[in-house]
Amino acid sequence: MKITRFLFRGGLIAYTMLFFAFIYIPLVLIAVYSFNSNPVNMMTWSGFTTEWYAQVLGFKTTISENALYIESTDQLVQAVWNSLIIATSTTIIATVFGTAIAIALYRFAFFGKRFYRTVMFMPMLMPDIVLGIALLIFFVNSGITLGLKTIIIGQCTFLISYVFIVVSARLAGMDRTLENASADLGANEWVTFRKVVFPQLLPGIIGGALLAFIISMDDLVITYFIAGVDVTTLPMFIFAMLRRGIKPEINAIAVMMLTFSFVVASLGLYLRSRQK
Amino acid sequence: MASEMSLAGRRRVQLALLLAPVTLFFAVFFLGPLAIMIVTSLLAPGLYGGVEWTYYPHNYGRILGFADPAFEVFDPVYLSIFLRSLKIAGFTVIATMVVCYPAAFCIARLSERWRNFCLFLITLPFFTSLIVRLFIWVLILRQTGIVNEALLATGVITRPLELIYTDGAIVLGMVYIFIPFMFMPIYASVEKLDWTLVRASLDLGAGPVRTFVRIILPLTAPGIAGGAIIVFIPALGNFVVPAVLGGAKVMMLGNLIEQQFLSARNWPFGSALAMMVMSVMLVLLFIHVVASGRRGADATN
Numbered sequence A: 001m002k003i004t005r006f007l008f009r010g011g012l013i014a015y016t017m018l019f020f021a022f023i024y025i026p027l028v029l030i031a032v033y034s035f036n037s038n039p040v041n042m043m044t045w046s047g048f049t050t051e052w053y054a055q056v057l058g059f060k061t062t063i064s065e066n067a068l069y070i071e072s073t074d075q076l077v078q079a080v081w082n083s084l085i086i087a088t089s090t091t092i093i094a095t096v097f098g099t100a101i102a103i104a105l106y107r108f109a110f111f112g113k114r115f116y117r118t119v120m121f122m123p124m125l126m127p128d129i130v131l132g133i134a135l136l137i138f139f140v141n142s143g144i145t146l147g148l149k150t151i152i153i154g155q156c157t158f159l160i161s162y163v164f165i166v167v168s169a170r171l172a173g174m175d176r177t178l179e180n181a182s183a184d185l186g187a188n189e190w191v192t193f194r195k196v197v198f199p200q201l202l203p204g205i206i207g208g209a210l211l212a213f214i215i216s217m218d219d220l221v222i223t224y225f226i227a228g229v230d231v232t233t234l235p236m237f238i239f240a241m242l243r244r245g246i247k248p249e250i251n252a253i254a255v256m257m258l259t260f261s262f263v264v265a266s267l268g269l270y271l272r273s274r275q276k
Numbered sequence B: 001m002a003s004e005m006s007l008a009g010r011r012r013v014q015l016a017l018l019l020a021p022v023t024l025f026f027a028v029f030f031l032g033p034l035a036i037m038i039v040t041s042l043l044a045p046g047l048y049g050g051v052e053w054t055y056y057p058h059n060y061g062r063i064l065g066f067a068d069p070a071f072e073v074f075d076p077v078y079l080s081i082f083l084r085s086l087k088i089a090g091f092t093v094i095a096t097m098v099v100c101y102p103a104a105f106c107i108a109r110l111s112e113r114w115r116n117f118c119l120f121l122i123t124l125p126f127f128t129s130l131i132v133r134l135f136i137w138v139l140i141l142r143q144t145g146i147v148n149e150a151l152l153a154t155g156v157i158t159r160p161l162e163l164i165y166t167d168g169a170i171v172l173g174m175v176y177i178f179i180p181f182m183f184m185p186i187y188a189s190v191e192k193l194d195w196t197l198v199r200a201s202l203d204l205g206a207g208p209v210r211t212f213v214r215i216i217l218p219l220t221a222p223g224i225a226g227g228a229i230i231v232f233i234p235a236l237g238n239f240v241v242p243a244v245l246g247g248a249k250v251m252m253l254g255n256l257i258e259q260q261f262l263s264a265r266n267w268p269f270g271s272a273l274a275m276m277v278m279s280v281m282l283v284l285l286f287i288h289v290v291a292s293g294r295r296g297a298d299a300t301n
Helices: A002-008 A012-033 A051-056 A067-107 A113-125 A128-141 A148-172 A176-184 A189-218 A221-226 A234-244 A249-275 B007-040 B058-064 B077-108 B112-127 B130-141 B146-153 B167-192 B195-203 B208-236 B240-245 B253-262 B267-300
Strands: B043-045 B051-055
Touching: A012 A249, A012 B077, A012 B112, A012 B130, A012 B167, A051 A067, A051 A249, A067 A113, A067 A148, A067 A189, A067 A234, A067 B007, A113 A148, A113 B007, A128 A148, A128 A221, A128 B007, A128 B253, A128 B267, A148 A189, A148 A221, A148 B007, A176 A189, A189 A234, A189 A249, A221 A234, A234 A249, A234 B130, A234 B240, A249 B112, A249 B130, B007 B267, B043 B267, B058 B077, B058 B267, B077 B112, B077 B167, B077 B208, B077 B253, B077 B267, B112 B167, B130 B146, B130 B167, B130 B240, B167 B208, B167 B240, B195 B208, B208 B267, B240 B253, B253 B267
Parallel strands: none
Antiparallel strands: B043 B051
């Protein structure tokens, strides 16, 4: 009781509510203003419209008569497409590699294990920009043309680490007695892995894959350096738009991206909370 | 079938199969590029963006004060950008701490249901697009943004304030995106806090301030230190936030590095700048490891 009084006397609850307001009010604002019909000043309310969404999704709107907008919508679709291709490929590669290394480090004792562990954490700790330029120098020096391929490779270097951490956490919480039981009952190693270890591990692998997908869709810095001139991803598209000048449909794009990641992240966090 | 193989032999094959692909991948695409970057930072810049294979320490010299006498006199502009980046990253750490620390206390004392919900709300933005979250602040802060429009409409100001394209805007943007990074380590240490010690201190007559400084702060120091490091490192090399909220006037290390690679095409100098970021990171990590090692030793003694 005394502690609670001590803590809450200073208006700690009020402070915490402000804390959440700081995080979420901007997100609410953008959601509201994405329906603002004012085409010149996005922050002056002049009426409700869903035209920006229709525009982004490629429907015919009163805005699409303007040729400039049509061109940028095409670029946007291409950027979304690139992002999806990259995220799908990196998720598959990073999940396989990250899971393999997590199992290896959990299961086996071998020389250099600590070194592996350190190296696996390095890409996450390192500032993005350092990894980005290191990869750029490497790709250019080895004569590999920058493009989708280099983005996929580059993103995998740090996505593997994320999958590794999620799967390792799952492995650490697993019940090894089940494996012993399976072996005692005569199952060989492969059967034990497939029927006992893998099903227990699966939620961790799915969690790692979801995380890798979201981070890949969102990565800007590393992708920016190794994308070359022809390929644009969704975050790069928005970044370029911010530098050129903001057009109202960017609000609609932003809200759709937020919604997408909210849904995927909530799903992932929900799945994780269910396992416990 | 490999049934004739011994168990140890089979284990070795399994381990090799698991490790080989990842090892190869990391050696070629992670450690390799880092090594090449380190080498590049020590080579002379060639014409039109190439490198010349001669040892050339003056890339670092341009930053630290021993510029190549054949080309230029030392100009402290790069050093001042470096120091300014350290300053902005430092302010970001302090501001994020001030924002997160009290909230962590409040949330740690909630019932489990509410606590989990709050933690969910704090982690959720981490999974949403970084560039979108920064873009919102552009809309809020710019000349015709929400804040200025509201202040103008209510007559508090007559001319729009210059909110965006300032150091303050950069710090604000960074705080916004780094909140989860700082909150989680602090929360972890607050949750582990032994409240009986706090109660004892209060019962024995220490005031709230004294209890905070002598009991709570030292016990939560590891979380604060951890949060400070994982915010400081990405803040120092960040180039997206200054590019979006800092405009052309405010340059940080990240922008300078980007410029060297994508427009000035002086890769060796850009690599040297990146190595400066890396060395700050390594120094911080080293201090952290030594400090937490000592804390661990103290705890066991």
